[in-house]
Amino acid sequence: MPFAHITGWGISVPEPVLTNEDVSKMVDTNDEWIRSHTGIHERHIARENEFTSTLAVEAAIKALQSANLAPTELDLIIVTSSSPEYIFPATACLVQDQIGATKAGAFDLSAACSGFIYATNMAAQAIRSGSIKNALVIGSETLSRFTNWKDRNTCILFGDGAGAFVLQASDKPGGLLSAVMHSDGSGADSLTLLGGGARYPATETTIHEGKHFIQMDGKAVFRFATRVMGQAIKESLDLAGLKLDDVQWIIPHQANYRIIETAAKLLKTPLEKFVINIERYGNTSTASIPIATVEAVEAGRVKPGDKIAFVGFGAGLTWGAMVVEWTGSIPAKKQVHPEQYRLFARLRSFVRRALRFIEGFFSRREL
Numbered sequence: 001m002p003f004a005h006i007t008g009w010g011i012s013v014p015e016p017v018l019t020n021e022d023v024s025k026m027v028d029t030n031d032e033w034i035r036s037h038t039g040i041h042e043r044h045i046a047r048e049n050e051f052t053s054t055l056a057v058e059a060a061i062k063a064l065q066s067a068n069l070a071p072t073e074l075d076l077i078i079v080t081s082s083s084p085e086y087i088f089p090a091t092a093c094l095v096q097d098q099i100g101a102t103k104a105g106a107f108d109l110s111a112a113c114s115g116f117i118y119a120t121n122m123a124a125q126a127i128r129s130g131s132i133k134n135a136l137v138i139g140s141e142t143l144s145r146f147t148n149w150k151d152r153n154t155c156i157l158f159g160d161g162a163g164a165f166v167l168q169a170s171d172k173p174g175g176l177l178s179a180v181m182h183s184d185g186s187g188a189d190s191l192t193l194l195g196g197g198a199r200y201p202a203t204e205t206t207i208h209e210g211k212h213f214i215q216m217d218g219k220a221v222f223r224f225a226t227r228v229m230g231q232a233i234k235e236s237l238d239l240a241g242l243k244l245d246d247v248q249w250i251i252p253h254q255a256n257y258r259i260i261e262t263a264a265k266l267l268k269t270p271l272e273k274f275v276i277n278i279e280r281y282g283n284t285s286t287a288s289i290p291i292a293t294v295e296a297v298e299a300g301r302v303k304p305g306d307k308i309a310f311v312g313f314g315a316g317l318t319w320g321a322m323v324v325e326w327t328g329s330i331p332a333k334k335q336v337h338p339e340q341y342r343l344f345a346r347l348r349s350f351v352r353r354a355l356r357f358i359e360g361f362f363s364r365r366e367l
């Protein structure tokens with residue numbers, strides 16, 4: 001059975017920064033309160049012309065560059081997002097078209113902030129089964145578009161960004177060692193974005209009622225998160241036949257510094273073992289785990305051979321964890337340039353649209 005290795009990684013974060021100071025000009029809050037209650041100092045916010053797919057494509061290209069893999073080699077693209085570009089088509093299909101992943105299947109996975117754990121596990125299992133060889137998993141968010149900037153309960157928390165992993169099959173042991181996924185829909189009302197779905201399609205009333213914004217019972221989510229984080233990590237470690245001492249790093253979903261601190265206490269593990277960067281990004285939902293990972297890899301903290309426990313939790317309710325042996329870059333025989341495929345992809349997309357138009361024109365004449 002092949003192993004599923006993480007061989008590429010990349011992030012994309014919009015440039016504009018919104019500090020706590022800036023937020024305190026919009027709602028009745030202040031820097032001190034936000035820092036002490038969440039650990040967040042600032043977050044990045046997408047520009048008007050940046051979308052979930054824009055960030056996803058940039059992160060994807062960087063991940064393919066570090067894996068030295070051409071997009072045409074991809075068999076599968078999973079985009080996980082709590083702020084997908086549309087209900088449909090899937091954001092993953094927009095990415096597939098823009099990066100020129102000509103043979104890849106593409107779909108979106110919705111599991112809120114646990115999405116990156118779920119998606120990486122799904123891609124890894126597809127590789128482990130032998131049905132595919134190369135997969136791209138992306139967590140991408142423009143949550144600022146669904147944030148009520150008049151609600152101090154939520155607007156202090158979220159930020160925009162994207163992160164991606166490339167997973168590849170190899171006979172060499174390593175890569176994803178274990179994963180667990182859980183859900184509890186009885187807590188569905190704790191964290192919601194109700195508007196725009198089939199139950200509350202967009203109407204003047206739904207907009208007036210603010211149903212197109214994130215709504216949250218912060219305390220309930222806090223209690224849930226601290227309860228499940230440690231459990232999920234332990235379960236995943238058990239499945240991998242490892243102990244907490246065997247892992248060099250724990251990379252948690254970055255929702256709140258205090259949640260991570262409490263989880264560390266419950267696990268009786270020093271906070272230094274946790275990769276934390278929430279202070280600069282806020283909660284970027286599905287993107288938070290890959291953003292934290294890539295920063296830690298690029299800073300030389302995470303090294304090949306390190307064992308890492310990843311843990312996520314979020315709306316649904318959903319939660320999950322996975323244990324990975326970090327592979328790092330695979331030495332390349334020949335350099336590929338995934339970014340150059342974008343031009344080809346644009347041309348290909350244009351030609352296909354033109355052919356579809358011509359086909360439509362002639363089939364109309366035949367009718």
Ligand SMILES: CC(C)(COP(=O)(O)OP(=O)(O)OC[C@H]1O[C@@H](n2cnc3c(N)ncnc32)[C@H](O)[C@@H]1OP(=O)(O)O)[C@@H](O)C(=O)NCCC(=O)NCCS
Nearest residue numbers: 028029030033037113152153218219221222255256313314
């Ligand atoms: C949202 C969260 C930071 C609120 O922190 P908290 O300690 O629970 O704060 P509370 O809601 O109890 O509010 C405490 C007080 O601060 C006030 N307050 C709430 N938000 C405030 C803000 N942004 N600025 C200043 N004061 C604020 C409240 O009105 C309350 O005042 P009161 O005591 O006079 O009534 C915290 O509950 C949390 O992080 N929950 C998890 C959220 C999360 O991670 N969601 C995503 C999961 S993927």
